[in-house]
Amino acid sequence: MITADHISFIYGSDHRAVDDLSFHIKKGEIAGFAGPNGAGKTTVIKMLTGVLKPASGKAVINGHDIVKEPLEAKRSFAYVADNPDVLLQLTGLEYINFISDIYKVPEDERKKRAMDMAERFGMQESLDTPMREYSHGMRQKLMIIAALTHNPPAWILDEPMTGLDPSSAYELKNLMKEHAAAGNSVLFSTHVLEVAEKLCDHIIIINHGRDLYQGTVEELEKKNEGMDLEQIFLNMTGYSRENGDI
Ligand SMILES: Nc1ncnc2c1ncn2[C@@H]1O[C@H](COP(=O)(O)OP(=O)(O)OP(=O)(O)O)[C@@H](O)[C@H]1O
Ligand SMILES: [Mg+2]
Secondary structure: OEEEEEEEEEEOOOEEEEEEEEEEEOOOOEEEEEOOOOOOHHHHHHHHOOOOOOOEEEEEEOOEEOOOOHHHHHHOEEEEOOOOOOOOOOEHHHHHHHHHHHOOOOHHHHHHHHHHHHHHOOOHHHOOOEHHHOOHHHHHHHHHHHHHOOOOOEEEEEOOOOOOOHHHHHHHHHHHHHHHHOOOEEEEEOOOHHHHHHHOOEEEEEEOOEEEEEEOHHHHHHHOOOOOHHHHHHHHOOOOOOOOOO
């Protein structure tokens, strides 16, 4: 379970990037998080994962308040940040082991899970190469493998599809589906609305740090007959054909 309870965040003295946002992602659910550039998605994800402290409100992961019980909360989720360019001097395998040591993943379990994912993402051959020699997509895949190796109940992924080739994106979508089907929760931000449309039980659309819509894609499309998610999204976020924007 992933809960944002009236969270707000202010950068500097007065830039309110997130404004009183609440949502709840249940067990067994995949939720897509959409919104224009600068809408506040990464800021929300950073509050959920304890990177930023909310100015007000709270984030609760699997029953643990991220500010009051940070260790318990952090043990119970995997976080893939929006930037995969970290610790590039390490090889892929060294990075996986580094993260697995932090989460105390037993040797046999880490081997099995990490190697299984490396195979699915076509990364086995590259694990002994320093990450500085990886392409963007390879770095992204390695971050995903390392984050998911400890197999926690909640996954929180900030634009995880960025840079992935079609077969890797397909594998990641399957991993998300399998994880949710096993009774876990997945939240991921994306700009690819077709992915949200096909994959998500629940969609959260924000702009200027506030929610514009929360619910199923089906309900949203029912309310806006004849339009697909892209058209609805553009209308909601202030883009219109009449204005000549598209
Ligand atoms: N470190 C920072 N300092 C000051 N303002 C910031 C900082 N990070 C983000 N912001 C501002 O907060 C707002 C929300 O940014 P955020 O990165 O959360 O958006 P986003 O929805 O993730 O965008 P994108 O789709 O481009 O990733 C923007 O107005 C941005 O300029
Ligand atoms: Mg972002």
